[in-house]
Amino acid sequence: MRATLLERTPQAMRGTTARARLGVGLGSMTSELEARRALFVEQAMPLIDSLYGHAMNLTRNPADANDLVQETYLKAFGAFDSYEQGTNIKAWLHRILKNTYINQYRKAANRPFEGALEELEDWQLGDAESRTATSSRSAEAEAIDHLPASAVKEALQSIPEEFRMAVFLADVEGYSYQEIADIMETPTGTVMSRLHRGRRLLREMLGDYAAEQGIGTTTKGAAS
Amino acid sequence: MTDCGCEKARKALEEYLHNELCTEEASDIREHMTNCVDCSDEHHVGVVLTDVIARSCAETAPEDLRSQVMSQLRDIQAHS
Numbered sequence: 547m548r549a550t551l552l553e554r555t556p557q558a559m560r561g562t563t564a565r566a567r568l569g570v571g572l573g574s575m576t577s578e579l580e581a582r583r584a585l586f587v588e589q590a591m592p593l594i595d596s597l598y599g600h601a602m603n604l605t606r607n608p609a610d611a612n613d614l615v616q617e618t619y620l621k622a623f624g625a626f627d628s629y630e631q632g633t634n635i636k637a638w639l640h641r642i643l644k645n646t647y648i649n650q651y652r653k654a655a656n657r658p659f660e661g662a663l664e665e666l667e668d669w670q671l672g673d674a675e676s677r678t679a680t681s682s683r684s685a686e687a688e689a690i691d692h693l694p695a696s697a698v699k700e701a702l703q704s705i706p707e708e709f710r711m712a713v714f715l716a717d718v719e720g721y722s723y724q725e726i727a728d729i730m731e732t733p734t735g736t737v738m739s740r741l742h743r744g745r746r747l748l749r750e751m752l753g754d755y756a757a758e759q760g761i762g763t764t765t766k767g768a769a770s
Numbered sequence: 771m772t773d774c775g776c777e778k779a780r781k782a783l784e785e786y787l788h789n790e791l792c793t794e795e796a797s798d799i800r801e802h803m804t805n806c807v808d809c810s811d812e813h814h815v816g817v818v819l820t821d822v823i824a825r826s827c828a829e830t831a832p833e834d835l836r837s838q839v840m841s842q843l844r845d846i847q848a849h850s
């Protein structure tokens with residue numbers, strides 16, 4: 547047992563051999579790993595809700611989200627040496643999660659790359675703002691504010707992946723444009739465009755939903 | 771008093787909402803909105819949209835997942 551562990555000791559650690567003979571080397575090896583694990587747990591585990599949210603946002607189902615989060619943590623711990631302390635660990639973990647998703651789940655689901663949606667012209671996406679008459683903006687806000695969470699979730703899940711991810715990271719997780727750019731590995735300009743289009747789509751869908759359901763003061767007033 | 775005007779304000783509203791503008795630009799937008807109901811209503815829709823998305827789509831990781839991850843991390847260490 548001791549021999550096996552010593553053989554695996556990296557070259558740089560060989561200096562501890564003398565101490566190992568005295569029976570303290572193993573202890574320090576173990577405590578070094580222990581310290582690394584403790585540091586990782588301390589820094590990475592508080593982000594599990596955020597990572598799970600991101601995973602749910604991408605996979606759209608709890609079972610896949612669970613697997614994705616577990617794999618993300620395992621990969622991240624394996625690569626923890628390459629993480630530079632003091633840099634943004636949130637962005638680092640979210641980037642690992644996104645890449646794991648792209649490499650495994652999206653491939654497995656045989657889903658085509660959705661990047662083509664980037665090419666959609668503005669008119670194809672509609673323009674929520676222009677459809678809203680000045681006088682009804684407060685009614686629109688009121689209606690959106692009263693929508694059930696399930697409807698909002700469903701709307702977010704239905705928009706294209708890139709838009710969905712940008713909206714989730716900005717509006718649910720509160721990440722800055724630069725952080726989102728780091729996670730999505732795109733320029734901030736692309737982040738802004740995805741965010742803008744995603745939010746516009748959502749606003750439109752939620753407005754339509756509210757109107758259909760008769761949610762909002764204007765519709766109610768007209769009906770009674 | 772300088773007013774940046776509706777056109778500039780509309781373009782910058784989303785960045786304003788996400789706290790992406792520098793102090794100076796942000797105060798220009800804020801100032802414009804105190805005089806312009808149209809832009810401040812538009813901003814309000816954006817704020818409400820963000821709030822609704824945030825409260826509807828936030829997730830809490832299941833307790834099981836937390837403990838699974840912790841035990842997997844412990845396992846890795848045992849044979850590394």
